[in-house]
Amino acid sequence: MQASFALASDGIICADASRRNGDFYIMYKIFDAHCDTVYELSERGLPLDKNELHLDIERMSEYNTYIQVFAAFVDRKDIKVSPMNHCLTLMDKYYTEIEKNKDKISVVKTAADLQKAKEGGVHAILSIEGAEVLEGSLAALRMYYRMGVRLITLTWNYANELADGITESRGGGLTEFGRQAVALMEELGILIDVSHLSEKGFWDVVECTKYPFVASHSCVKNICGHIRNLTDEQISEIIRRNGVIGVNFYPQFLDNNGECGIDKLCEHIEYILSMNGENTAALGSDFDGVDCLPSGICGAESMKDICKLLSARGINDDVIKKIAFDNLYRVFYQTFNRKND
Template sequence: MKILDMHCDTITCIYEQNQNLFQNSLHIDLSRVKKYEGYAQFFAVFSDPVYKAAAIRRCLEIIDRLYLQVQQHDMYFCKSFADYEEAMQNKKVAAFLSLEGGEAIDSIAVLNNFYRLGVRCIALTWNYSNHIATGVLEEKPEYGLTAFGRKMVARMNELGIITDVSHLSDRAFWDVAEVCKKPFIASHSNSRSVCSHRRNLTDEQFMEIVRAGGCVGINLYPLFLSDKKTARICDVLRHIEHFLSLGGENNIGIGADFDGVDCLPEGIGGVHDMEKLFNELAKIGYSDSLLEKISSKNFERIINNIL
């Protein structure tokens, strides 16, 4: 089985805790992904809003850490679909770079430079508002995408950077849907009909992503999986089943949020347990081709289409 996961905070944790990618106490390390036929991961640089003016320096330092880890541990740093295919053919881990929160980007020139460094997916905000858009947990005012945010999405379309709506407020989501000319994604969000957390997508939002040809990464954080606040693998299945019932066969993937969350569903300790989820889906009768779509093919299409 091949796994393509659109979101983790592992490189940010490695930077903060001075650990390494080969073997660590986190949710993801290379020693634990060997068992998969192929493994590709978008590593997010988390722009915690507390860094304000220092956000750009922090981003550049975390990006440097990813470059060093890729070099040391014989991974492929991927900037294109061709890079990804080469990594898979050579049985190497494919590492992509993404930003979670656009705090560090205050001009198009800075965006251009992050592209040059290899950033290929940007979540415009984290939970709070910034100069680009309103975040999902911001109380007021709800202004959606700013004038700069609109320019930024347009430039991301031109460059070939995936627009990620996870963490955006509802109004900002709909502004992106209007402005974005390419398929867009929610890299790590679930269904609000199944679990009412605001970080999850309404059915209308999910269907808009389907209409645009985008994709949604299923998040393993128990608070986004179940209103009971604890979760098991069957709760993950409920979100997948619901999205499928909305016609999302080609629009669901994985965005586990490893190392961005303080707890996981019962039975899942990290990336090595992802196969349990797919085993459960196989048990309830999912075909091999559907399992492949969810584990990698749907997001592969996005990478091929946009990068």
């Protein structure tokens, strides 16, 4: 009991008599918009319950609630099979690992699942990073929805059938197929993600969509000039549309020198807040998709330290809750619940 008092007085750890019979858990609810953990699990034959990566169920379980968007990431230039074939391999790994741990992690596919998830525990949402996995087929998009995909990052860095990625020098926007796919995503209830997308593609999405969309793992270009980051105009537009920006933890996107601590991550979040973005700023770790992290961040276990530092820097608790959980919860809930509008 003495230990429980000492930990609770920290304000971070709470005794959880109801849920885990006296166990302790970290008070924060975490919702992370992007990780590439499934790719690493698949490539290296690792398990999700406990591993050496940035993220595993054991570390996520330490929190009050942890909802993770798991991306199936396909780099067309790096695979020997078709994009769809590779995507199915990754989705198979995702479901295999979740089935093996079904007492510890659940899949979120509906608004009701999401409401239940908010009550506690570890939960997963499946996403696709790089819509080349559709291979130009709207039927494939409908099938991915049926298989549980609830967010799609339209492009990775290169061009695909939908649009150009940010590193394509021609900077093309949405194709005709891209426009059809985006319209179908809004109809089905799949969240549109503009991270990695060309600027022209971004403004095409703005023009041809009616619901909120997200940049799941992108930072502020006015702080760090990396091509992957968002301009002030893009950030303002996402705020205006009630969308969400998951700030990426990659030092290359956070700092012009490519090296930083957690304070720099907080600066990006605070910059979005300063643009009246308290309903937009969120976490988009990119765990297991990046080769290094800011000093002080090791993986899922460090989410609490980001929240603590935001608090120490004067951000009030209600806003921290929005950044860590509520903003992503809102945009997914609205997307899933749209059919009942």
